[in-house]
Amino acid sequence: MLDKNYDHHKYESQIYKLWEESGAFTPKVDKHKQPFTIVLPPPNASGKMHTGNVLMIAIEDLLIRWKRMQGFNALYLPGTDHAGFETQTTFERELKKQGKSRFDFDRETLYQMIMDFVLQNKGLIENQIREMGASVDWTRYTFSLDEKVVRTVYDTFKKMVEDGIIYRGNQLVNYSFKWGTTFSDAEVQYKDQIDPLYFVRYQLVDRQSDEPEYLTVATVRPETVFIDTHLAVNPKDKRHKQWIGRKVVNPLSQESMQIIGEGFVDPEFGTGIVKLTPAHDKNDYEVALHREGLPIQSIFNLEGKINERAQEKHVPELFGLKITDARQKAVELLGERIEKIDQNYTHQVPVDYRSGDYIENLILPNWFVKTSGIKQAALQAIGKGELNIFPKWQEIKYTQWVENMRDWAISRQIVWGIRIPVWYKVTPQNAQDFWVAWIDSHKVQQKGVLNTFLNETTSLAQIKQGLQRIVTLTANAEKDYVVSSTEPSGEIDYIPETDTFDTWFSSGQWPLVTLGYPDSEDFKYFYPTSVLETGWEIVTRWVSRMVMFGYYLTGKSPFAQVYLHGHVRALDGKKMSKSLGNVINPDDYIQEFGVDALRMGLVAGSANGRDFNFPRDKVIGYKKFANKIWNVARYIESLPSPVSAAEIHPDDQQVLAELKTTITEVNRHLGKFRFADAGETIYQFVWHQLADVYLEKSKERKEAAASTLVEVFTTSLQLLHPFMPFVTEAIWQELRLGAGPLISSSWPTI
RNA sequence: GGAGCUGUAGCUCAGUUGGCUAGAGCGCUUCAUUGACAUUGAAGAGGUCACAGGUUCGAGUCCUGUCAGCUCCACCA
Numbered sequence: 001m002l003d004k005n006y007d008h009h010k011y012e013s014q015i016y017k018l019w020e021e022s023g024a025f026t027p028k029v030d031k032h033k034q035p036f037t038i039v040l041p042p043p044n045a046s047g048k049m050h051t052g053n054v055l056m057i058a059i060e061d062l063l064i065r066w067k068r069m070q071g072f073n074a075l076y077l078p079g080t081d082h083a084g085f086e087t088q089t090t091f092e093r094e095l096k097k098q099g100k101s102r103f104d105f106d107r108e109t110l111y112q113m114i115m116d117f118v119l120q121n122k123g124l125i126e127n128q129i130r131e132m133g134a135s136v137d138w139t140r141y142t143f144s145l146d147e148k149v150v151r152t153v154y155d156t157f158k159k160m161v162e163d164g165i166i167y168r169g170n171q172l173v174n175y176s177f178k179w180g181t182t183f184s185d186a187e188v189q190y191k192d193q194i195d196p197l198y199f200v201r202y203q204l205v206d207r208q209s210d211e212p213e214y215l216t217v218a219t220v221r222p223e224t225v226f227i228d229t230h231l232a233v234n235p236k237d238k239r240h241k242q243w244i245g246r247k248v249v250n251p252l253s254q255e256s257m258q259i260i261g262e263g264f265v266d267p268e269f270g271t272g273i274v275k276l277t278p279a280h281d282k283n284d285y286e287v288a289l290h291r292e293g294l295p296i297q298s299i300f301n302l303e304g305k306i307n308e309r310a311q312e313k314h315v316p317e318l319f320g321l322k323i324t325d326a327r328q329k330a331v332e333l334l335g336e337r338i339e340k341i342d343q344n345y346t347h348q349v350p351v352d353y354r355s356g357d358y359i360e361n362l363i364l365p366n367w368f369v370k371t372s373g374i375k376q377a378a379l380q381a382i383g384k385g386e387l388n389i390f391p392k393w394q395e396i397k398y399t400q401w402v403e404n405m406r407d408w409a410i411s412r413q414i415v416w417g418i419r420i421p422v423w424y425k426v427t428p429q430n431a432q433d434f435w436v437a438w439i440d441s442h443k444v445q446q447k448g449v450l451n452t453f454l455n456e457t458t459s460l461a462q463i464k465q466g467l468q469r470i471v472t473l474t475a476n477a478e479k480d481y482v483v484s485s486t487e488p489s490g491e492i493d494y495i496p497e498t499d500t501f502d503t504w505f506s507s508g509q510w511p512l513v514t515l516g517y518p519d520s521e522d523f524k525y526f527y528p529t530s531v532l533e534t535g536w537e538i539v540t541r542w543v544s545r546m547v548m549f550g551y552y553l554t555g556k557s558p559f560a561q562v563y564l565h566g567h568v569r570a571l572d573g574k575k576m577s578k579s580l581g582n583v584i585n586p587d588d589y590i591q592e593f594g595v596d597a598l599r600m601g602l603v604a605g606s607a608n609g610r611d612f613n614f615p616r617d618k619v620i621g622y623k624k625f626a627n628k629i630w631n632v633a634r635y636i637e638s639l640p641s642p643v644s645a646a647e648i649h650p651d652d653q654q655v656l657a658e659l660k661t662t663i664t665e666v667n668r669h670l671g672k673f674r675f676a677d678a679g680e681t682i683y684q685f686v687w688h689q690l691a692d693v694y695l696e697k698s699k700e701r702k703e704a705a706a707s708t709l710v711e712v713f714t715t716s717l718q719l720l721h722p723f724m725p726f727v728t729e730a731i732w733q734e735l736r737l738g739a740g741p742l743i744s745s746s747w748p749t750i
Numbered sequence: 751g752g753a754g755c756u757g758u759a760g761c762u763c764a765g766u767u768g769g770c771u772a773g774a775g776c777g778c779u780u781c782a783u784u785g786a787c788a789u790u791g792a793a794g795a796g797g798u799c800a801c802a803g804g805u806u807c808g809a810g811u812c813c814u815g816u817c818a819g820c821u822c823c824a825c826c827a
Contacts, residue, residue, distance in 0.1 A: 005789070190825085197827090219827060232827095266751095269826040281827070347826070393754060397822065400753070404823075536822090567821095573762095604775090605763080610755070611821080613762065617776045624789040635786035672766075680764075680774070692791075 008594030218270030417500030
């Protein structure tokens with residue numbers, strides 16, 4: 001006898017085990033069957049499940065189970081990501097609790113410590129994926145630092161270097177002094193901030209009698225004044241265009257600066273005159289690139305302090321100061337030349353997406369992917385229909401973003417990740433071009449230019465042993481490095497690159513590496529994958545990169561269809577955030593209402609790809625629904641033995657016809673990624689047509705109606721299975737409705 | 751500045767190529783019920799589909815404009 005009510009605690013874990021052991025999750029390569037593949041967007045290996053992950057898995061598992069039942073060879077491929085920067089920052093917080101920091105360890109030790117940390121925590125997210133009922137193939141599980149991933153990433157890097165798509169450049173990057181690393185454009189966000197806006201006077205050279213003595217420039221960064229190379233005005237600006245070609249004196253360095261015309265200058269802003277600081281501003285940098293002879297000189301060292309340029313430019317007072325202190329000091333030095341200060345100036349400052357700390361634009365040697373060569377295919381994919389994004393309007397966003405993509409800085413100055421497989425040649429002549437940080441034999445950190453350390457007592461080998469980080473002070477020409485995963489042997493000394501790849505460089509190849517690119521049987525059979533399902537916020541960082549790598553390496557889009565779900569917002573309609581205290585922990589809902597209810601509630605509440613509020617009401621509603629199905633099963637169980645009746649009653653005919661319509665509708669909705677509609681359709685049928693009407697009426701003719709009731713209910717369970725896998729399978733097992741488990745039964749046809 | 755999304759019942763939202771007598775869930779009202787289920791059943795109230803024009807035999811749906819909310823991208827030194 002079934003219990004009076006459905007108790008999800010009683011069934012969920014044992015049913016997952018049953019599925020996994022049945023082999024239903026593990027498709028075999030079979031040329032006679034058509035593959036259907038979804039690669040799970042890998043969650044952070046040391047993270048835990050959030051509502052977005054739940055929705056993601058609910059939708060993907062729904063598609064997979066549907067296709068599996070339809071007879072496809074369905075592969076749902078799981079994995080987790082090392083999430084380089086995010087994990088390292090998390091780990092650093094742990095270190096801080098112990099009174100330590102990353103600077104206390106050499107890179108290999110630190111890497112191993114983080115690896116241990118991640119391995120310790122990895123089980124949590126894996127268990128949560130199981131708990132969700134995701135019918136993923138654990139035998140093909142991939143972690144993004146698995147050897148096969150690293151190997152492919154290295155091969156790709158090598159190929160891209162050889163093809164000239166990856167290059168080493170000394171150019172403007174987004175840099176965080178707090179974290180000591182570069183960020184890609186996609187990782188930079190902007191936040192509003194109020195800063196004083198200083199109006200600084202620049203004296204005109206060779207002034208004619210009727211002219212003012214000076215020009216005024218508005219800036220929030222007086223500390224950079226001394227390195228200004230030029231002033232710029234908009235050539236269309238009638239007030240100012242006459243200054244083009246004239247000169248002013250830099251109020252701090254006293255050097256003469258030419259005034260140039262540049263279209264980017266907004267005549268409406270400030271005074272309509274801009275100072276140019278090419279090493280620390282994107283616009284100014286662009287100007288410097290297309291104009292000959294604009295010096296690009298950085299004024300910060302790697303610790304965010306003013307470097308020796310301060311002396312060269314005659315403002316020694318600024319040397320060694322941090323940015324904020326330098327700003328104060330510069331204001332003092334400018335003194336009278338500051339005409340006025342606007343204290344209420346609101347502007348947007350760049351911050352990193354993770355911690356919201358300042359990002360500076362700096363010139364640093366970095367590895368870059370030249371996007372101009374590979375983004376064309378990623379754009380054409382849309383036009384050619386090889387890549388379809390749902391909802392359709394997201395294609396516009398994707399296209400815009402790819403079109404505007406600048407070169408992609410892929411090196412990160414953190415240890416947690418895949419080390420860039422490069423070795424720099426070290427010779428007595430170039431030892432001054434490397435800055436190194438390393439832990440010496442007394443466990444003390446040393447920092448400085450390499451050749452200052454190399455002497456009788458300290459060998460290069462010692463430095464390498466305790467190496468934390470190297471920075472090449474110039475962009476190395478190709479002859480100065482070797483691409484290799486292991487240290488090249490021979491006469492010449494080498495020092496390893498310590499930068500790691502941007503996580504998105506490896507996860508951009510995720511569909512490839514998980515399937516065993518380039519020559520595994522799996523890859524040949526399951527690639528390209530069928531559907532990529534993920535959140536829209538990740539289109540720029542991830543989806544676009546996967547498409548680019550897919551075309552670059554295989555000539556194909558890694559997936560034909562992309563379905564983007566919306567953000568799950570908090571109950572109050574706001575973005576979930578710790579500070580607002582409105583974060584929803586899916587575990588609470590799983591405990592209280594069960595996985596089926598949570599999955600179905602989210603699927604039914606997801607607004608066709610738009611953002612939506614966490615649908616608590618629906619989750620509760622579907623828990624009740626699970627119980628409703630359960631009780632239909634209980635009723636069936638209570639029936640006298642099913643009697644086959646010859647008569648076809650009109651009620652039977654009607655319910656069978658309604659069932660047919662339901663099957664058609666569910667298929668139609670699922671085919672269009674309209675999951676909420678599909679769920680709603682089957683819900684309405686089961687509750688309000690089957691249970692409320694047909695079942696009630698059949699009570700007057702129990703024996704005669706029994707076989708139809710069982711048939712319709714069995715089919716309903718199959719239709720419901722992809723949406724609510726646990727309760728449907730539990731009933732299937734308890735009532736022994738089929739030979740094998742429900743997960744492996746056939747999708748209803750008409 | 752560029753682009754996109756949204757505005758439908760008290761609340762959260764469906765409404766797919768125009769055919770709507772506008773739906774669902776929750777909430778609300780009234781009633782019922784000890785044999786599948788109160789995690790229930792039956793009945794009901796509730797909407798000039800943001801606003802103004804237009805196209806059409808017909809507009810929640812298409813077009814134009816206005817207002818409001820949200821988001822993304824680019825950025826102002």
